[in-house]
Amino acid sequence: MKIFQFGLISILCALRAFSGLKVDHVIELVVDVVKSTDKATSVIAHVCWRSSKQIKMMTRLMSLYNPKTVQFVNKYWIATEPMFQERVLVITDLNCPETKEFLEKASSTKKFALPYRWLIIGKPINESSAAAVSIEIDSLNFLTDSDVVLAQMKDDDSFILRMAYKMKPNSTWITEKFGTWSPQDGLKKTELTHSSISTRRKNFDGAPIKTAMVILDNKTRSDPYDLTDILADTVTKSSFRSTDPIYGYLNATKSFIFSETWGYYKNGTYGGMVAELTVGDAELAGTVLIATQDRMEVVDFLSCPIPISVKFVFREPPLSYQNNLFLLPFKTSVWYCMGAFVLVLTLILYINALWEHKKLEKNKMNEMDPTALKPNISEIVILVLSAVSQQGSYTELKGTLGRIVMFILFLAFLLLYSAYSASIVALLQSSSNQIRTLSDLLNSRLELGVEDTPYNRYFFGIASEPIRKAIYQTKIAPEGRKARFMSIEQGVKKLQKEPFAFNMNKGIGYRLVERYFHEHEKCGLQEIAYLDDTKTYITCRKHSPYKEMFKIGLFRIKEHGLSDREDRLIYARKPACHARGGSFGSVNMVDFHPVLVMYLYGIMLAFLLLAIEILAHRKIDFQR
Known part of the structure; x- marks a missing residue:
């Protein structure tokens, strides 16, 4: 009996020691995995281990070189959003009773997506079944952006580490071998882990990527590559041609969803292309989108393939549209000097006329001479005005001194008149460069027009800043009159013939400028932005698991010059001025x-x- 009791006690002690060894191996595995990341890590553990083992793991982790923090949590941690999410490594043990519920809540709150990292310690599985995972996690969705390592123990106390993910929810599992761990050799990672998750999981194996596009012309639906009519759906065509190589990069097929507008926030909801992204019908946008604060909350902005710019474009108006030409030939100081000169001459003429009158007052013939200048202020003023306007006068001074004064008077104003006339001729052919801001544009005599597109109608209509609102209400859509939205071709032709500012897509607008304008008409083109920032981006669904893959693919397309090629093929640059002053306009x-x-x-x-x-x-x- 004593021998039996002794044997039973020995077996229990052995099992306890074996169990402790197993946990110690798990602790060493965790330590080696954390150490392999080679960066600051915040470990969050959901385990059911004894306190002594938890303290041991914490001690081992805190002794590592890089700063580490360790936190033991319950299932309610899922409701929180920790700081520095890119540092978080979540550790959980499938052998614990609450782990399955913990993982399900994590899946529902998208905590298996980047930047979270996971280490799930599971039970042994059949190694020959490479795609198999534990039944406890089979119903979960670790998508392509997940960083989940499954550590499964083998019979020799070693672990095999795999990464498992699904291309789409509820699809089959795909596994990657992360490495192995053994008490003797520690952690040995495979070469696969040297590349990033987004680059090694980019093979869609022909699966479709639903892409939302804005189509305003039905002809574009059948062939977005067609540039026969370059004015139809230009933004969509340029965007699609710039992003189309991404399907080859991801080995995916195309699947399109067409909308008639980009999508704007009205009455608490979105419409158009943005709605397709927000409800999850589409993963990627095939048409670029202007970045706004409300859109940033519902979609993710990826890359700017082609810088599309929308601005007011106008030819520098004649100088007379901004200034009184007849005041410009002389500076203010010159006008003051001329006024003082006239007063001095008037005084000299009066003194001279008075002196001649007293000298010759006994001569009755002189008194009867109607051409003699009398010392009368009105006659002297008329004489000076006739000299200023280069007109003759029937009165004159008769003496030698008087004649010299009159000669100087007429000669001085002859030279001033010649300089003034020459300046007026030059100013009549000059253009004004004083319109530089929206405020200048509002206060100018230029008529304003806007390209008729959904985004222009929306952004002009919601303008709240005083200057922009005044431009819309007084010059674009004045009350009781038809709003000045027009086709881009109509606007460019009006820009050519009239003092007119046209808000348009510059790339297409300048292509029409090159088509219709004469060389001298291409000079003096100016631009003023109505919106602070009209930079456009390719977007994708918010929290899309393929976001990083899209982003990498789009940047590769741009780095290889494919986007730049489409930009130069479709859009035109601002025309160079080669013949300024080649034509003279009539005075109006x-x-x-x-x-x-x-x-x-x-x-x-x-x-x-x-x-x-x-x-x-x-x-x-x-x-x-």
Whole structure:
């Protein structure tokens, strides 16, 4: 009996020692896996081990070179979002009773996606079945962006480590051999782990990638590559041609979903292409999208294949559209000097006329001479004005000194008149460079028009910034008048013939400019952006498991110059100016309307003076 008791105690001690050894091996496995990452790691463990073993694992991990933190959690940790997610390594043991529930909650909260890393310690499986996984996780979905290592113990206390994932939810498992671990040799990783997850799992094996595209012309549906009509769906064609190589890179087939608009936030929902991405019908967008704050919350922005720019384009208007040409020939200081010169000459003429009048006042013939300049301020002013306007005067000074003064007077204003006239001729052919901001555009005399596209109608309509809102309400869509949205061809033709600013896709607009404009008309083209940032991106569904694969593929396409090739093939650059001043335009009403206004004021003043003179004479006659 004592021998039996002793044997039973020995067996129990052996089993306890064996169990402790197993856990110790698991601890060493965890330590080696953490050590192999060679970076700061936050270990989050969901295990049912004894406290002594947990303390031992924590001690071993904290002794490593790189900073480590260790946290033991229950199943409710899933509801939290830890900081520095890229450092998190979650460890769990399938032998624990709550592990299955823990994993199911993790799957429902997308914690198997990057950047989380997982180490799941499981039970031994049949090694000959390379695609098999433990039944506890068979219903879970570890997709292509998961970093989950399954550690399964073998009979010799060693572990085989595999990474398992699915291309799509509820599809078959695909496994990768991560490495092996044994008490003698430690962790030995395979060469497969030297490459990133996104590059080694990029083979879709012909599976379709649903791509959402914006199509405004039905002809584009059958052949997005067709450039026969380059003005139809240009943005979609350029985007698709720039991203099409990604299907070959991923070994995937194309599957398209067509929309008539990009998709905008209205009444709490999205429409168009964005809606296809948000509800999960499409994984990738085949048409570029302008980045906005509300869109960033529902889709992921990947790459900018072709920089599409939308701006107001206009020819520099004639200088008369911004300034009064008749005030520009001289600087303000010159005008002041001319005014002072006129006053000085008027004073000199008055003194000279007064001196001649006193000198010759005894000569009755001189008094009867109507051409002699009298010391009368009104006659002197008329003489000076006739000199300024290069007109003659029937009155003059008779003396030698007086004649010299009059010669200087007419000569000085002859030279000033010549300089002024020459400047006016040059200014009539000059253009204004004063329109540089949206505020300048709003206050200018230029008419404004906008290319008729869904995104322009949306972004112009929701403008809330005062200047942009005023542009839309006063120059684009004034109340009671038809909004000035037009085709790009119509807008470019109007841009050629009129003082007009047209908001358009520059790449296509400049292609039409090269087609219709004469060489001298290509000079002086200016641009002003209505939106702060119109940079466009290829997007994908939010939290798509293929996001990194798409991103890498798109960057490879760009690095190989394929996007740049499509950009140069479809879009045109701003035309160079080779013939500035090659043509002269006729003077129009805007150029000389200040003269007409002055003439009108002169006529009104003349009639006013006539009325005053008539009233004055009547008063004198009445007093007599």
